[in-house]
Amino acid sequence: MAKVKTTFFCQNCGTQYAKWQGQCNACKEWNTIVEEVVQKPEKSDWKTPTSSIKRASKPLRINEIDSSKEARLDTLDAEFNRVLGGGIVPGSLTLLGGEPGIGKSTLLLQISLKLPYKTLYVSGEESQKQIKMRAERINPENQSCYILTETKTQNIFKQIEALEPDIVIIDSIQTLHSDYIESSSGSISQIKECTTELIKFAKETNTPVILIGHITKDGNIAGPKILEHMVDTVLQFEGDRNHVFRILRAQKNRFGSTHELGIYEMQGSGLREVSNPSEILISKKDDELSGNAIAATLEGMRPLMIEVQALVSTAVYGTPQRSATGFNAKRLNMLLAVLEKRAGFRLGAKDVFLNITGGISVDDPAIDLAVVAAILSSNEDEALQANFCFAAEVGLSGEIRPVQRVEQRILEAEKLGFSTIFVSKYNKISLKNTAIKIQLISKIEDLVDLIIT
Numbered sequence: 001m002a003k004v005k006t007t008f009f010c011q012n013c014g015t016q017y018a019k020w021q022g023q024c025n026a027c028k029e030w031n032t033i034v035e036e037v038v039q040k041p042e043k044s045d046w047k048t049p050t051s052s053i054k055r056a057s058k059p060l061r062i063n064e065i066d067s068s069k070e071a072r073l074d075t076l077d078a079e080f081n082r083v084l085g086g087g088i089v090p091g092s093l094t095l096l097g098g099e100p101g102i103g104k105s106t107l108l109l110q111i112s113l114k115l116p117y118k119t120l121y122v123s124g125e126e127s128q129k130q131i132k133m134r135a136e137r138i139n140p141e142n143q144s145c146y147i148l149t150e151t152k153t154q155n156i157f158k159q160i161e162a163l164e165p166d167i168v169i170i171d172s173i174q175t176l177h178s179d180y181i182e183s184s185s186g187s188i189s190q191i192k193e194c195t196t197e198l199i200k201f202a203k204e205t206n207t208p209v210i211l212i213g214h215i216t217k218d219g220n221i222a223g224p225k226i227l228e229h230m231v232d233t234v235l236q237f238e239g240d241r242n243h244v245f246r247i248l249r250a251q252k253n254r255f256g257s258t259h260e261l262g263i264y265e266m267q268g269s270g271l272r273e274v275s276n277p278s279e280i281l282i283s284k285k286d287d288e289l290s291g292n293a294i295a296a297t298l299e300g301m302r303p304l305m306i307e308v309q310a311l312v313s314t315a316v317y318g319t320p321q322r323s324a325t326g327f328n329a330k331r332l333n334m335l336l337a338v339l340e341k342r343a344g345f346r347l348g349a350k351d352v353f354l355n356i357t358g359g360i361s362v363d364d365p366a367i368d369l370a371v372v373a374a375i376l377s378s379n380e381d382e383a384l385q386a387n388f389c390f391a392a393e394v395g396l397s398g399e400i401r402p403v404q405r406v407e408q409r410i411l412e413a414e415k416l417g418f419s420t421i422f423v424s425k426y427n428k429i430s431l432k433n434t435a436i437k438i439q440l441i442s443k444i445e446d447l448v449d450l451i452i453t
């Protein structure tokens with residue numbers, strides 16, 4: 001094979017070097033020097049017969065461009081389709097990131113087994129036998145899913161040419177390597193080169209490619225940041241490994257919204273789609289316990305009822321502890337200060353622990369009111385009525401602020417059989433004749449009067 005010309009560039013300031021070194025002389029940054037291909041041999045590994053005769057593109061008036069909707073590939077997995085914005089776009093590159101063991105390989109293998117198209121699942125991590133064993137746990141019947149264990153991109157392309165799959169899945173991008181670069185698999189330059197080759201393949205043949213990406217210990221996708229810029233969609237698979245729920249979110253999506261959320265439950269036979277999440281996120285119990293409150297939140301377009309648990313107790317050590325799981329700790333401190341200043345609760349000398357059940361984290365501000373209600377309930381050691389739920393933001397002066405799409409939240413709460421929902425007086429609500437009571441409140445004192453006897 002013809003030799004490729006590579007040089008080393010600093011990823012920070014762009015200075016060029018003949019060989020690798022730890023620190024850049026120009027900008028003094030460490031570990032920023034990376035090998036890059038400057039010239040490849042003429043013959044590319046991925047070349048379609050048409051690509052050589054393709055003319056250079058010319059500018060077109062925007063109204064002349066054909067905008068007819070591209071048919072998306074339906075994955076037969078409602079949660080996955082929703083997060084992608086309605087299915088896989090032909091020719092797109094999707095990157096799925098997540099912690100080790102969270103279920104990335106399981107999710108994509110399961111989708112490959114369900115897909116009614118010819119699918120090629122390339123694994124650089126497991127043997128064909130291991131994958132077969134996993135597939136048998138999930139769904140043993142499938143005629144159109146092919147498994148390849150290979151890490152060299154050139155060989156993968158050869159197999160693709162022979163098989164002509166409708167969709168290609170790569171597990172994982174960090175195990176691939178291209179002959180054009182000498183550095184080991186997983187290095188920044190290898191990841192970049194392999195992704196470039198895959199993008200070229202995807203765009204030229206209109207075949208969608210899904211990549212699995214490892215993440216680093218800070219939660220970013222391992223490899224260059226540019227990887228996320230290069231692909232069309234970045235999905236994140238998250239959840240606490242000790243909990244059974246897994247959440248799929250889009251961090252970037254060129255073909256849809258990034259607000260959508262897919263929820264799965266990890267079972268012995270793979271991941272189960274959770275189409276009605278509110279019912280499982282709320283624990284069913286016979287006794288009413290203090291410190292629990294239900295928030296009517298929205299994740300994307302989907303309403304989600306979430307249980308908030310608080311424990312307020314006298315601090316044994318000098319400095320009171322504040323800890324929050326699934327909720328921003330700074331926001332918790334702010335809400336405690338509001339309760340202290342505006343409602344006169346002395347929480348300064350108390351430990352406060354807060355937990356969002358199900359191991360999920362929420363950024364919807366509408367959860368504030370439920371957090372406050374749970375704290376009050378635990379502080380007074382008085383259980384709230386089990387069929388109360390809350391949806392409002394709490395401001396610094398103790399005012400109860402309106403939240404977006406409140407009617408959708410009210411309807412979800414009504415559907416699930418709640419008797420009363422607490423919302424801001426400033427929300428415009430045009431719902432009539434609801435079975436659920438809509439309790440309008442304007443300041444935090446109103447809440448205290450209504451829930452504490």
Ligand code: TYD
Nearest residue numbers: 100101102103104105106137267268269270
């Ligand atoms: P895996 O897909 O290998 O994770 P990743 O590719 O993200 O590293 O998932 C591994 C975990 O999922 C593993 O700990 C076992 C669990 N699992 C089940 O609980 N049920 C199943 O049917 C399968 C296949 C895996």
Ligand code: MG
Nearest residue numbers: 104105125171
């Ligand atoms: Mg894996």
